[in-house]
Amino acid sequence: xxxxxxxxxxxxxxxxxxxxxxxxxxxxxxxxxxxxxxxxxxxxxxxxxxxxxxxxxxxxxxxxxxxxxxxxxxxxxxxxxxxxxxxxxxxxxxxxxxxxxxxxxxxxxxxxxxxxxxxxxxxxxxxxxxxxxxxxxxxxxxxxxxxxxxxxxxxxxxxxxxxxxxxxxxxxxxxxxxxxxxxxxxxxxxxxxxxxxxxxxxxxxxxxxxxxxxxxxxxxxxxxxxxxxxxxxxxxxxxxxxxxxxxxxxxxxxxxxxxxxxxxxxxxxxxxxxxxxxxxxxxxxxxxxx
Amino acid sequence: xxxxxxxxxxxxxxxxxxxxxxxxxxxxxxxxxxxxxxxxxxxxxx
Numbered sequence: 262x263x264x265x266x267x268x269x270x271x272x273x274x275x276x277x278x279x280x281x282x283x284x285x286x287x288x289x290x291x292x293x294x295x296x297x298x299x300x301x302x303x304x305x306x307x308x309x310x311x312x313x314x315x316x317x318x319x320x321x322x323x324x325x326x327x328x329x330x331x332x333x334x335x336x337x338x339x340x341x342x343x344x345x346x347x348x349x350x351x352x353x354x355x356x357x358x359x360x361x362x363x364x365x366x367x368x369x370x371x372x373x374x375x376x377x378x379x380x381x382x383x384x385x386x387x388x389x390x391x392x393x394x395x396x397x398x399x400x401x402x403x404x405x406x407x408x409x410x411x412x413x414x415x416x417x418x419x420x421x422x423x424x425x426x427x428x429x430x431x432x433x434x435x436x437x438x439x440x441x442x443x444x445x446x447x448x449x450x451x452x453x454x455x456x457x458x459x460x461x462x463x464x465x466x467x468x469x470x471x472x473x474x475x476x477x478x479x480x481x482x483x484x485x486x487x488x489x490x491x492x493x494x495x496x497x498x499x500x501x502x503x504x505x506x507x508x509x510x511x512x513x514x515x516x517x518x519x520x521x522x523x524x525x526x527x528x529x530x531x532x533x534x535x536x537x538x539x540x541x542x543x544x545x546x547x548x549x550x551x
Numbered sequence: 552x553x554x555x556x557x558x559x560x561x562x563x564x565x566x567x568x569x570x571x572x573x574x575x576x577x578x579x580x581x582x583x584x585x586x587x588x589x590x591x592x593x594x595x596x597x
Contacts, residue, residue: 289589296586297579306586307593314586318593322585323578334573334582340566344559411593418593426594433589433596441595479558537556 263524267353274302275356277312279421284309288429290422299338301346302355303469305415307422309429317392317469318411318418325396325406339472347480348473351463352517357417358463364455372457376505376515380465387414388468410468412440416448417462459502463517474514482518482535484511491530497522507531 278300281291291312300313316339323332342350351358365371374380391414396406411418423444427433454461463470477483486508497507500521505513507522511531523531573579591597 290587292587294583297583299582305590305593307590311586314582318590319582319585323581326581329576329578329581332573332578333569333576334578337566337569337571337573340562340569344562344566407597408590408592411590412595412597415593418590419595422590423594426589433594436596438596440597444595476562479555479562481559537559539552539555 263520267520268359270353271356271359271362274354275359278302278304279308279310279312279356281310281312284311285425288426290426299335301342301350303357303415303417303467304355305411305418305422307418307426309422309425311421315417317415318408321392321396321406321408321410324393325400325408327400327404330397339469340476343473343476344480346473346482347477347512347518348470348514348516349480349482349518350473351460351467351470352519355463355469356421357467358460358517360420361451361455361460361462364452365459367456369456371459373504374458374464376501376503376513381515383465384467384471387466388471392468413443414447414466416444416451419444419448460517464503464515470517477514477516478512480512481537482533483539484516484518484522484531484533485539486511487530487532490528491526492528494527496525496527497531500525 284290288309290307290309295312296306296314298313299316299319301316303317304311304313304315306314306318316335320332320335320339323329323335387410391410395409398406399409400406423441427437427441451462484507491508493508498504501507502519502521503515503517505516507516508530518533520533523533
């Protein structure tokens with residue numbers, strides 16, 4: 262039931278945030294005032310259906326503009342969502358996360374990669390270099406920088422915006438070149454990796470997931486482990502798509518809050534909550550430290 | 552726990568403050584202008 266609830270939320274969020282139907286019919290994009298607001302997940306604002314703005318695209322747009330060096334507006338919005346929800350956004354509200362999950366359902370051998378694998382830090386490097394440093398410092402004579410992450414990396418943009426717009430617009434089709442081919446290659450790589458590994462883009466590439474992950478240990482939405490009933494059977498780790506040792510680090514920056522561990526725990530030791538109140542008992546990590 | 556809650560409240564207030572500063576600086580207009588035009592970089596053309 263919990264799994265169905267999450268899937269339904271993911272699908273509904275994807276539909277609501279990409280609900281501009283004329284865009285898909287005409288090969289155009291929504292140009293209304295709703296685009297002043299950032300959606301919580303990674304959702305390209307050039308997707309024909311997009312009703313809001315992608316936080317990472319917006320962040321680069323402001324940083325790369327001639328007028329501003331930093332975006333209080335976008336960083337504030339990301340921090341607000343992060344403080345409230347952390348990476349709950351990744352597990353429940355991000356359309357590109359949903360797409361990866363659907364692809365992962367393709368029958369094949371599945372590979373588990375430990376949540377301790379240092380490759381996880383690559384997303385922080387991408388955030389720093391492609392989202393902040395390059396748009397800020399590599400500028401043209403007008404003082405404007407490119408959105409380097411969108412331009413050279415983002416497979417969500419290629420899938421949600423690039424491919425549909427190029428298919429529906431002959432003029433755009435004529436303009437495609439090496440960068441488009443490069444981005445299609447990266448998209449195919451992401452799709453292929455998603456068949457074998459759970460959420461590879463979210464774990465190793467996504468700069469938005471990197472930021473939200475930093476909020477996981479303090480966000481109002483959190484997981485709690487009751488040490489009195491936890492038997493350390495490791496079932497949570499084995500069920501977790503990211504292979505997190507939930508009973509030790511329930512609020513790991515890598516956790517996408519899918520809640521699989523909650524359902525898998527045989528003693529119901531794991532629970533989620535929202536708010537400032539926390540359980541009185543020690544969690545397993547604190548108990549081990551004592 | 553109290554320390555954590557203090558940090559949460561500070562972050563909530565700071566993030567809302569940051570959004571308001573951004574609105575005052577008219578950053579929203581930059582976001583809007585970028586978002587209502589087809590982003591050629593996102594598409595893979597620009």
